[in-house]
Every structure is written in C-alpha cells, then in structure tokens.
Amino acid sequence: MNVCIRNTFISLWLLLGALSLSAQGVSFYFPHINDASPGSNKLMPLKVVNFDSVVALQLVVRWNPAVLKYVNIDQLNLPGLAGGDFNTNNALDSGYVRIQWEGPTTLPPGISVPDSSTIFRFRFNILGQDTSSSPVWITELLDFPITNLEVVKVQADTSNVAYEVDDCTITHGFIAVGYTVSATEPQANELPVTLAPNPFLVSSQLSYFLEETSDVQLVISDVNGKIVHKEQFFQLQPGQHGMVIEKDRLGAPGIYALSLRAGRKIATRTLVVLK
Secondary structure (H helix, E strand, O other): OOOOOOOOOOOHHHHHOOOOOOOOOOEEEOOEEEEEOOOOEEEEEEEEEOOOOEEEEEEEEEEOOOOEEEEEEEOOOOOOOOHHHEEOOOOOOOOEEEEEEEOOOOOOOOEOOOOOEEEEEEEEEEOOOOOOEEEEEEEOEOOOOOEOOEEEEEOOOOOEEEEEHHHOEEEOEEEEEOOOOOOOOOOOOOOOEEEEOOOEOOEEEEEEEEOOOEEEEEEEEEOOOOEEEEEEEEEEOOEEEEEEEEHHHHOOOEEEEEEEEEOOEEEEEEEEEOO
16 A cells, blocks of 8 residues: 655645644644753653544654754554654754654554554653753655655545645644743643744734633744744633734744743644745
C-alpha cells in the first residue's frame, strides 16, 4: 500500500498554522513545557485523538536546534513502528525528523489507539539560555524527499481514505526556558484560536473564544526563542475576542511562535511575516 504524496507549490509556512475541526482526521498534539532549565532534558510525547482504523502515517516534527538538541525517540507505541521509520539525519543540525510508518496490515480494521495515547516521544536537551524558547512543530517539508502530513485510514470495504494537513487538528508544542507561560500542559485544542491572514505582510487578526471569564496572556517569540511581544489582559468576559497583530510589533520578516493562554487553556500557533 503506497502512501500517496501530493506535490504543491504552496509555501511550507502556509501549512504550519493550518487548523481543521474535521471529525474524520486525526488530532495531533505536543505538550507546552514551562520553566525548562538550561542543560536539562525534556520529554515531548506526541499524543493523538481519533486515531482510528489507521494503516499509514507520515509527518515531520521540527524545532529550533539552537534551543533544543535532539537526544532520541522512544515509547514507540504503534504496531510495527521502529527506529527505521524515523529519518533523524537532520535532527542535530537542522532540527527536524521525518516520520513514515505503515501498519502491519492494510486491511480493516487497521490500527486504533485510545484517545490521548502517546504514539512516540522525543527527548530534547535544553541548549538555550534563560528566556529563550522553541516551538515543536507538527508539520511537513517540501524539499527532497517531499514529506507531506498524511494519515491513511482503511474503510470497511477495504478502500483507503487519505487525510492531509487541512483535515487534521494540530496543536504544536512549546518549550519555554527559564520562564513560565502556562501552569499546566494543554489538552488537544482546548482554546479555539484563528489567525488570518497568515502569512501576512502588514497585520494579522487574532481571534479566540472564551467559555468563561479569564485572564489572558499573549507571548510571541522569534525563531531564536527571544520574546518579541508580550501582553496581559485581565478578566476578559466570556465570548469572542480578538486583536490585530501588526508587523511593526514583531520586527523583521520571518517565523514567529505565538502562545495564547486563557486561564487553564492554551494554544500555540506559528506566525509568518512576509517581506
């Protein structure tokens, strides 16, 4: 069974912040880790929701190698998942790993795991100093070999359905070194957040929904982990909220990590500022 690869001319960074509420695709999420100490090791388990009848999976995990040093991957909790399914050639220098897995069978019922199960776990050594940070992105790469995010599920009639990045729900991880952004790890998609447009030239509209009165904290970091913008809002009422994020607040064009915390809920997104 071949995992289909789709070619596209859309920029990688258009895909990084993709978010879909499809009930069919899989939800992937990493934790949000606070107050990491320089020199320490931190574990980043990749957890899933709606991982049902899956027969193949491919995706890329990416981070900032100036802040995080790849150590290893363990807790391989899918049948047939082995070290050879992880291409770690660029893990130390470029900060990414390609994952391609096919289950032991292509026939129904495929592979299913309970919601919130860990399918594998990264171990990182903290290279960054205090106040640095790094997102841990669940993404895809368009350079050779092309690796698109894709989950293949088998149906009762033995036909396959491929779910791509826009069909899945993605919550990127985040490691803050020497400071705290949230007090607890997030659960998948706890805080509904949208950013549009993204990437952007001048400004992007951040929108989010609060279910209850909450203090809200916004932190934006650059690709090197330096905090470039931080805001605190107190006792916001339930309902829809938003703000405009202007290019002038961030600085040079590039990639930024946005973290939004409301009470016990949190979301992380990638912002892309164009030239």
